[in-house]
Amino acid sequence: MAMDSGAPRESFRLSMLLYDSRYRSLTIQIFAFFVLMFGAAWLVYNTKTNLEALGKPFGFDFLWATSGYDIAQRPIEYSSTSTHARAAVVGLLNTLILAVMACATATVLGVAAGVLRLSNNWIISKLMTIYIETFRNVPVLIWIIVVSAVMSESMPAPSAFRGDDPAASMILFDSMAFTNRGVYVPGPLFATDLGAMFGMSDLGTGLNWLLIIAVLAVAFVINKAMLANATKVQNATGTRPVTWWKSLALFLVPLIVVLVALGFHLEYPELRGFNFSGGIQMRNSLLAMWIGLSIYTAAFIAEIVRAGILAISKGQTEAAFALGLQPNRTMRLVILPQALRVIVPPLISQFLNITKNTSLGLAVGYMDLRSTLGGITINQTGRELEGMLLMMLIYLAISLIISTVMNMYNNRVKLKER
């Protein structure tokens, strides 16, 4: 115990815990900690006792029981004979698919809207103001339901495409169909399946895609080396070798070779029976969630981008102009890189918001994690507490992963202080 050497040494008395300001804060903290722990223990104990009284012991066994329900949008093999755990995984994948799509679209829309709101063109900037103020001030659930209702009420039913003189027709050379059940687009198919060839057919066409990604990654690395070499030549001789056609060839030639080798072709949707089949169906529920979340969150991202750009002092632009940089290069090379350090941290929150808002999917029948594990599974098995806990943990994990990745990115773009 560190004491003032000059002060008279006072022996410790119990009452000092309360009356001596040196110890009092410690006493209060320990007391508060015990109260908190006691409260927590009481809640856990009470939960356990009451659940047992209801005849519902705590456990996760229900996850391995047959689910019994079907899910329309299933990224992996799933049927009503699969387990609840598998249904939860399907829901999780649907959540992630939607989150990634919505984050990407919202970022693109948001950056565009944010930059355009600063435009010198009066009409454009006012239009963007109207867009931002309308969309961010109405709850996202309402936008989702509006999009869903507009699509199911205004688009033709698949039966309208039937007959010799159909009321509706497919667009883009008969490759896409807009119906009130969703949008049908051509889907990619491979004549050769690497998975089947190597006896790993449960992966589906996963190996094919892996090969394509690998080819692109190699092309990316070689391209980077080539560009670095070009910069070296430029630094040494003052003239930059022309590289664009080499880059293009580097990406396209191997990709086309691989696609041809695998027998890549498109499968067009076709009206069969009640519905279109073949190709990829983007269901109304997915589209409504995607569009609703994107346009809503984009309005927030636009404001974040605008704030980031305005945070860079005018002097930076003037200095860039003085060096002879064009306005678009000024934006790209001077303003945006500096603005990013203001933009990225709040952008993380928006990505987290999108991910969490995907749980509104049930409103339009999108089978995400909340609708499968947190909805039907809980309802059929009666395991509310376990299901909710599991769902909270999963959302927590997803959110923490997103923040970690985005923080890593933030550390790269933030101002390097020397």
Added chain:
Amino acid sequence: MKKSVFLGTLATAALVAGYASATTLEDVQARGSLNCGVSTGVNGFSAPDANGVWQGFDVAVCRAVAAAVLGDPMAVNFVPTTGQTRFTALASGEIDILARNTTWTFSRDTDLGFTFVGVNYYDGQGFMVNRELGVSSATELDGATVCIQTGTTTELNLADYFRINNMSYEPVPIETNAEAQQQYLAGACDVYTTDASGLAATRASFEAPGDHVILPEIISKEPLGPLVRQGDDQWADIARWTLNALIAAEELGVTSSNLEQMAAGTNNPEINRLLGGEGDLGAMIGLDAQWAMHAIAAGGNYGEIFAATIGEATPIGLARGLNAQWTQGGLLYTPPFR
């Protein structure tokens, strides 16, 4: 702080269960009203009328229980629940009884911790399609898009039926009957499936009911009935015997019009016991002697309720079918009042 919020959430259900530890009957009597879970709106079964007063076949069960327990059929707080929220609402004590065309199944009765107090409507799952589609049997539905309310047994039956018949379908999960109606009418699904009674009720509210046909296949047994939390046998008895009293009243010919006269005393001792003239049945379940009389006075006997809410004279137009008295070839059969 975060931790305490987390644990608070964790134990909310337990807390609510803790507060409801007095018997349900005492709670209801102290409150002076019955909390009854109903659907968010199925015409004929439970829906508010033009004056905002809840009306319907399931609502009548709530009113009868309220009349038996409190003497006042209007002392009911109706809590609209969806297929997803109904069980949580009952398990947590938010409602005292759930009368929301809910199917009596093994796992709901045992694993979910509820007690079904009887069957007030014997139903089965059916399909409704637009007449234009030209479908005459459910076996022709391969590849169809099907609107379905999530959190129901119909969801599971549908999956089983299509799997057994080697057919595929595209489920469109929906939360409430109203949403399903909108999606179905917009053509976003080819088929709407739910209990046949619900289909009839929904179709009756369409602008052109004749354009829609209910397919002949009934793919499941759906005994619909009111249910209460497991563990309070007295409360379950009250709900069970109130329902039985309505059924027995029809069997014994006690109606809302001759109720007063019958209560004064009859030659039939069973009627006398039911209406409190003889014996002390009320006291055995913790109620007054006139409990059954109040319950019957609320909306009449089972047959009168059926005829007034979903019977053939109403737009819903359901025949008694399986729901006739056992003496008429139906399944309604109440244990004796003695």
